[in-house]
Amino acid sequence: MNDICISCFGRLPDDSPRTGCEACEYSVHTWLRELPRHLVLLADMLTPDTGPARRGGVGRAHAPLPIRLDVLDLTGPGHPVLLADPHGDQTGGIPMTPLLYGWARFLAADYPSVRTDVHGTVHIERCDGALVRTGADVPGLCRWLAAYLPYAATRPWWDDLYEQLEQLLHRVRRLTHTRPVTRAKDAPCPLCSGWSLVERDDELHITCTICPAQLTPDEYDAHRAAVMPALASLALRLATAQQPAA
Incomplete structure (x- = not known):
């Protein structure tokens, strides 16, 4: 049993099975509701502004990229974990969908699944993966994770989920200039x-x-x-x- 929230170090009720407090769970829930709302802004920001035509050179040796890489880094495909970067070429972080999908798979593998066989024997097993019925996109994954937050707030890895979602939302807000x-x-x-x-x-x-x-x-x-x-x-x-x- 824990008596301190591992995210905010606030006091937990006595004999609580939680590792994350109710306030931190509420914050993560609101973050998961907020993330899909940024998708429209991010899609609109993907193409850089061209601005007015200018005469003369602009100091470029080549034409600019037709997309914004900082936005693509958030909305594009990727791996659910950071890859080794011995040369320091990587910037940004894990994109939104891979990060959310990675946590959904991890949570599903940790969540106990109960089934009864034809002989009436109850089996407790681990899930094979997250079944996101509405689609494994950002809105669907956010809804799926939000539904399992009460369970996640009792696990020893709660702080990792809390920290990574908080960092993801900070990256999104820096681009969309929202608060x-x-x-x-x-x-x-x-x-x-x-x-x-x-x-x-x-x-x-x-x-x-x-x-x-x-x-x-x-x-x-x-x-x-x-x-x-x-x-x-x-x-x-x-x-x-x-x-x-x-």
């Missing part, structure tokens, strides 16, 4: 009383930007219901007191 939506909350922080609580789309907890406070959505709703009526009443009294007499 998670962050929303400021209207209730003050319960620890430091600052108006500094924020909510991110890819994080389970609502966090404070000043102190280490973390609230689940339910905890924030309860906190807001407890403090906001009094604050609203105080604001109304102050506004009324500042109004000039008729």
Whole structure:
């Protein structure tokens, strides 16, 4: 049994079978939902912008490539693991589809499969591979992996999955110039009383930007219901007191 999440080193409940906490599992789930949304942008970015016509030389010894290699490195084919690179020629990393497919195959091989033979004997075996019914593309693989995240969060290799998906999404976001939506909350922080609580789309907890406070959505709703009526009443009294007499 583990008492510390191997991804964020947060505290796990006592006697928990998890190796990854609920918050980290939530983050990975949101990453898997987000990755397919970038495909349209990446496809549009595959062809480099030509720009306006120019007179004179541009300093090139040859014509530019008709595609962007950094985008192709993400969307093209490849191996699910990094190959040996003794000469330092490789750049980027593992493309999206091979990385997701590699993890789907690894998870399927680790997942126990239960079957009963004709004699009624129960057999526990390993799966031969991932059966992605909707197709082994990025959306299908993301949905398949998301369905097995509760199991993955109990395995000793959880941190490898977490880290590689996080790095993959960072590579995608650098190209598409996107970032998670962050929303400021209207209730003050319960620890430091600052108006500094924020909510991110890819994080389970609502966090404070000043102190280490973390609230689940339910905890924030309860906190807001407890403090906001009094604050609203105080604001109304102050506004009324500042109004000039008729």
